[in-house]
Amino acid sequence: MKRLLVLGAGTAGTMVANRLRRRLPRDEWRITAVDESDKHFYQPGYLFIPFGTYAPDDVVRPRRRSLRAGVDLVRGTVDRVDTETDTVVLTDGRALPYDQLVIATGVTPRPDQTPGMLDGGQWRRSIFDFYTHDGAVALADALKAFDGGRLVVHIVDMPIKCPVAPLEFAFLADAYLRERGIRDRVELVYATPLPGAFTKPIASRTLGAMLDDRKISLEADFLVERVDDRTLVSYDEREIGFDLLVTVPLNMGADFVARSGLGDELNLVPVDRYTLLATGHRNIFAIGDANDIPASKAGSVAHFAVDVFVGNFLRHIAGQPMTGRFDGHANCFVESGGGRALLIDFNYDTEPLPGRYPVPRLGPFSLLAETAVNHWGKLAFRPVYWHALLPGRPVPLPAHMSMAGKRVPTAEE
Template structure:
């Protein structure tokens, strides 16, 4: 019996076990997935909780519901991977052997890595995050009670999960305060370590102009050193005071990755960016946010990469060359407020371009252009996530990015 062990039953890990359970002979393969929590969170929904669009109950479901028959779900905390012995040690002393290992434990916010953020006495009082379930719920109460002052949306450093989410929060906050008739009493400031609003030039220009149109101040190239009471302080000694800070702390991979000697300085696993095979070991893969590939840490990347990985894995275990090549394909809806959103579609080599997606000239989604259809597409994705994506069912979108429908000349 050959053993496949998957660490993490989030988006990527759940898709993997669903897809491979159908493809691997049950008489020959044992599949096990490990996770600490018995709850599965729809993480794109965190963005909407502070604005009352989703309730907390709408973005949480039992994890077991999405694990297929024939896959063992082990509840536990990973202490370390022992790649020399092909086994995983859990914190309670259990040992799980494997022939092939998939690391899919993602990344998470680490507010303790920025002095004064967690230990300055303002955490969940005037400083909040929305990249965790508890943070989003707490921020909802803070937003409801905020009636004037400076709200600062801040990113500590890149990479982060869903790099457009801080922009989305800023746009939604602008609309939220306008709808409450109090936008003139709120000063909105967007603070980023990047030289512009986004990582890709064309999208950065478009998104930056949207911030300007909404009279949202932008502070770029801001590398935070510490938080002093209610002031962000950068390494070049710039200071940004706030009344309410919505921050995206440093995102890092799981600590066991570092203890196992498998990660870089952010606990991300170095892999071949096309096959997702670990550079150090021929029987370890890292998927989703857990790898160091130069792509967005987003659900779409997990989806498209798992599609390529599945066929590659089947070839790999037969000692055949992996012919699939992941191109870094990502697409993200960007909520812009007032029931509209943009869509961006890009990969390792091609930045977001204007046009229509997924069908040229038809869409129905507009690229780099606000539309109500894009907004409804983002909301509809929650149903697709629970019912199609996690169970590993076919979604009629190509894993590789296509230039069809895009207009580079614009």
């Protein structure tokens, strides 16, 4: 019996385990997923908890319910991967051998990596995050109590999970404060290490204009050095004071990746960007947020990558070349407030462009344009996630990005 071991049973790990359980003979392959938590979180839903759109329980399910019958679940924390013996060692001393290993342990926010962020009792009092379930719940209470002052939405550094989420939070905060009738008492600031609102020029112009329209100040190229007494201080000595800070801390991969000698300085696993095979290894893959591919760390990337990975993996274990090539395809709904949203669709080589998706001229979704249909598409994704993506059922979207329905805007646009 051969052993496939999947470290991490979040979005990417669950999809891999479920999809391969459908394809691998049960009398030949044992599939085991390892995770330290017995709960599966719908992480895109964290954005909506602070504004009351979702309740905390709306984004949580038992992890066992998300895994197909025939996938074993081991509760435990990984201490290290011993690549010499093809064994994963857990912190409680258990050793799990593998023939093929998939690392899907994602990234987590690390506020401890920014000097001063956890000092002075400010964490979860005047400094909050929404990239964790606990953080989003705590922020909901803080927003209800917030009655005016400077609200700063801040990114420590890239890459981060769902790089549009901080922008979404800023737009939703603007709408939320208007609904409460206190927007005129709040200065909203968006502080980012990027040179603009987003990483790609066309989308950056569109999203930057949206910040301007909402009177949200953009503080670009802001690389925070420390937090000092309700003040963000950058390496170039700029300062941004705050009454309420909503930050996206440095995102890092799991510590066992570093202990195992498998990662870079952020504990991300270097891989071939097309096959996701770990550099220098014959039987280790890293998928989802855990790897270093130059693509968004978003659920859509995990979904499209798994579509390509499954076929490649089956060829790989059969001793055949992996001919599938993941192109970095990502698409993300961007909530903009007031029941509207944008949609962006891009890959390694092509930036987000205007147009229609997924069917040219028909849509129903508009690219780089605010519509109510896009907003409802974002909300509709939650049941699709639970009932189609995670179980490994077919979703009628191509894994590779298509230029159909897209257009390159003119210089005047």
